Amino acid sequence: MKKTFALLLTLVMVFGLVASMPAYADDEIIINFPSIWVGTDSKAAYMSKMIEDFNAENAGKIKVVVEEQTDYQAYRDKIRTTITTGNAPDLCVLDTTFDIKAYAESGKFMDLTPYLNEGWGENFTDGAFDAWSVDGKVSILPFEAAVFPLVYNVEILKAAGWDHFPATYDEFFQMCKDVKAAGFNAMGQMAGDNAWSSMLWYSLIVEAIGGKDVYADGLDNPAFVEAAKVLKEMYNYTFDGAVSATASDVNGHFIARDTAVYLNGPWWIANLYKDDNAVDGVKLADVCDVATNPVYEGGKGDGKGLVTTVQGFLAAAKQDDPAKEAAVVKFLQYISDPERVSEWALSSGAMFFIKYTPSPETSLISQKFTEISNNASYTILHVNGAFPTAFSTEFPAAVSALVLNQIDEEGFVDQLQTAIELAE
Amino acid sequence: MKLERSDRGPLIAFLLPAIVVMVIFFIIPVIYVVVVSFLKWNGISAPIARGFKNYLLLYKDKAFTRSVINNVIWALVAGFIQVPLAMVMAIILSRKPKGWKFFRTVYFFPQVISGIALATLWRAIYSADTGLLNGLLRAVGLGHLARDWLGTIETAFPAVLIYWVFYIGYYMVIMMADITTIDSSYYEAAVIDGATDFQQAIYITIPLIKNTSLLTCITLASVMGLRQFEQVYMLTNGQPANTTSTIVLYMYKKMQDTNYGVASASAVVLIIVGVIFIVCIRKLFEGRSEQAKQLRALKKARRAVK
Numbered sequence: 001m002k003k004t005f006a007l008l009l010t011l012v013m014v015f016g017l018v019a020s021m022p023a024y025a026d027d028e029i030i031i032n033f034p035s036i037w038v039g040t041d042s043k044a045a046y047m048s049k050m051i052e053d054f055n056a057e058n059a060g061k062i063k064v065v066v067e068e069q070t071d072y073q074a075y076r077d078k079i080r081t082t083i084t085t086g087n088a089p090d091l092c093v094l095d096t097t098f099d100i101k102a103y104a105e106s107g108k109f110m111d112l113t114p115y116l117n118e119g120w121g122e123n124f125t126d127g128a129f130d131a132w133s134v135d136g137k138v139s140i141l142p143f144e145a146a147v148f149p150l151v152y153n154v155e156i157l158k159a160a161g162w163d164h165f166p167a168t169y170d171e172f173f174q175m176c177k178d179v180k181a182a183g184f185n186a187m188g189q190m191a192g193d194n195a196w197s198s199m200l201w202y203s204l205i206v207e208a209i210g211g212k213d214v215y216a217d218g219l220d221n222p223a224f225v226e227a228a229k230v231l232k233e234m235y236n237y238t239f240d241g242a243v244s245a246t247a248s249d250v251n252g253h254f255i256a257r258d259t260a261v262y263l264n265g266p267w268w269i270a271n272l273y274k275d276d277n278a279v280d281g282v283k284l285a286d287v288c289d290v291a292t293n294p295v296y297e298g299g300k301g302d303g304k305g306l307v308t309t310v311q312g313f314l315a316a317a318k319q320d321d322p323a324k325e326a327a328v329v330k331f332l333q334y335i336s337d338p339e340r341v342s343e344w345a346l347s348s349g350a351m352f353f354i355k356y357t358p359s360p361e362t363s364l365i366s367q368k369f370t371e372i373s374n375n376a377s378y379t380i381l382h383v384n385g386a387f388p389t390a391f392s393t394e395f396p397a398a399v400s401a402l403v404l405n406q407i408d409e410e411g412f413v414d415q416l417q418t419a420i421e422l423a424e
Numbered sequence: 425m426k427l428e429r430s431d432r433g434p435l436i437a438f439l440l441p442a443i444v445v446m447v448i449f450f451i452i453p454v455i456y457v458v459v460v461s462f463l464k465w466n467g468i469s470a471p472i473a474r475g476f477k478n479y480l481l482l483y484k485d486k487a488f489t490r491s492v493i494n495n496v497i498w499a500l501v502a503g504f505i506q507v508p509l510a511m512v513m514a515i516i517l518s519r520k521p522k523g524w525k526f527f528r529t530v531y532f533f534p535q536v537i538s539g540i541a542l543a544t545l546w547r548a549i550y551s552a553d554t555g556l557l558n559g560l561l562r563a564v565g566l567g568h569l570a571r572d573w574l575g576t577i578e579t580a581f582p583a584v585l586i587y588w589v590f591y592i593g594y595y596m597v598i599m600m601a602d603i604t605t606i607d608s609s610y611y612e613a614a615v616i617d618g619a620t621d622f623q624q625a626i627y628i629t630i631p632l633i634k635n636t637s638l639l640t641c642i643t644l645a646s647v648m649g650l651r652q653f654e655q656v657y658m659l660t661n662g663q664p665a666n667t668t669s670t671i672v673l674y675m676y677k678k679m680q681d682t683n684y685g686v687a688s689a690s691a692v693v694l695i696i697v698g699v700i701f702i703v704c705i706r707k708l709f710e711g712r713s714e715q716a717k718q719l720r721a722l723k724k725a726r727r728a729v730k
Contacts, residue, residue: 076680192574241553242572243664244550244575244580389681404575422481422683
């Protein structure tokens with residue numbers, strides 16, 4: 001009896017194992033796509049729909065297989081490791097702006113130039129490839145764009161006696177004092193995790209002080225020291241525990257409506273419209289407005305300069321099989337089709353380096369982001385994108401040391417500079 | 425013992441699989457890491473030899489120095505606070521007081537929860553504005569002591585370290601298993617001689633587990649302390665101001681920077697620190713083992729007299 005049971009159990013397990021293995025047609029081309037646009041990412045739902053539709057349209061010929069990865073850092077680690085070990089995935093998303101050229105020069109990715117020259121390139125915004133092509137060849141596509149205007153809670157500003165958003169940093173700090181006096185936090189800062197919010201605030205201040213050419217001299221530009229002073233001052237007007245806080249703390253405070261100003265990319269806009277974040281039926285977006293970076297007195301910024309970045313690049317591994325190369329390009333062309341991108345932008349709030357007509361249903365906040373983007377007199381990358389990865393790795397340590405008076409503003413910039421030099 | 429020639433064949437046959445696995449999965453990777461530690465390599469471009477420069481950079485980097493110090497503190501705390509705590513509990517529970525099974529389960533329970541989950545839990549407990557700890561302090565009128573535990577230079581590292589010290593279940597269970605193998609006649613003889621529970625623990629239990637489970641636990645705990653990563657990564661990511669960083673976290677960050685040469689150099693330093701620790705622990709216990717030998721000889725003699 002026991003033997004029969006054991007045999008049955010073994011058979012069931014073997015059958016289960018075999019049944020769970022994916023079955024592909026012999027001549028079906030499989031495109032492996034480790035994707036970060038999954039889970040709770042605002043782009044996930046439409047991305048999933050596009051993949052489903054693409055697979056259905058190409059049933060038996062091409063199949064895109066998504067490997068889900070929801071953690072950005074783990075995703076970066078995985079992709080970097082696969083590229084390093086010569087096993088770059090068929091398709092992946094890259095976001096470490098400073099390393100893109102090195103990846104493009106590595107020769108491990110597919111040269112997309114011939115396909116782009118056949119007309120596909122017309123779908124992309126003008127000059128999109130200028131900064132990322134190597135010897136005139138495009139192997140990595142700038143795809144998801146990000147701009148960083150300020151989103152503010154109109155009701156909190158009103159409660160603090162402000163009926164408009166400050167136009168200068170002097171006014172901004174007066175507003176911070178008033179908001180704090182009214183029992184709210186002026187803005188969310190975080191030095192924990194990757195210090196994302198503080199990094200963005202620092203980028204805005206650097207832009208306001210140093211203007212469009214602020215990165216020309218690297219960290220030697222005095223704007224970086226001056227901006228560190230301003231950033232440190234901002235920590236007086238944020239919530240308790242900002243030194244150890246993470247993005248979820250910053251987001252949580254803004255959603256809880258105890259923080260006046262929020263700074264993040266367009267992918268976060270969808271959260272403003274979520275019913276889960278509504279209070280008494282009033283969506284967060286209904287009490288929010290969008291503003292540009294204030295002008296810094298004596299600074300080189302003109303109030304219309306915009307901090308931006310390429311939030312996501314698409315890259316495809318070099319293929320030996322021409323049929324597979326064609327299949328990967330077909331999928332890339334499918335997801336960068338202007339009509340689909342328009343719907344994608346509508347559903348997610350994200351922005352893309354694709355020329356598309358925004359849907360009339362585009363949210364008001366998204367429209368304002370686009371308007372600010374279109375009216376920008378110039379753009380600069382955020383500091384993480386403008387400097388080597390060692391800068392962003394060191395930034396949380398430098399910010400926390402600055403805020404906790406372990407170093408002064410010069411020491412802050414020195415620490416970042418040293419980190420970059422160590423990596424060279 | 426000298427091996428007979430005829431025994432060598434089977435011996436080699438039995439050892440070979442283990443040796444092959446060891447060479448493939450340990451020796452070769454270690455050699456690879458050592459080689460990369462002398463290179464400048466971003467994982468994409470061709471590597472460039474740079475001699476000892478990566479080690480020089482480590483020496484100059486305050487964050488790395490801080491990481492080494494933190495790891496040494498961690499390993500010492502693990503070996504000489506966490507394990508002795510586990511030993512005390514093992515000795516108490518081995519005497520099977522009322523509810524010992526319940527307490528054994530309670531102490532062991534955290535071992536079945538992932539370090540990431542525990543770190544997340546403690547992150548919530550330490551949170552400055554919504555944390556349980558600060559809430560508790562405020563509730564009992566000690567609100568002035570409330571602070572950003574993980575965001576203050578003075579408290580961040582102790583906060584990361586202190587909760588972990590009390591997770592003693594793993595070592596406790598190992599030592600309990602060892603204690604149960606001690607011959608009960610020793611304790612019976614000690615009771616007849618009028619020895620208290622404390623004296624029995626000091627003069628019988630500890631000497632008899634010292635060179636077996638206690639040494640194993642101290643070695644294991646110290647090594648675990650040296651390779652701390654996930655708790656620190658989840659709780660503080662090495663902040664504030666790198667005060668909670670560890671060597672493995674430092675190494676991870678250098679890999680994020682695609683600076684594989686420096687990352688490998690820090691891995692080599694970790695291996696060296698680990699070897700130094702293990703040798704020191706062995707030496708420490710070797711020095712004392714003579715006493716254990718004498719004790720065993722004494723017991724043997726007493727048994728013979730009886």
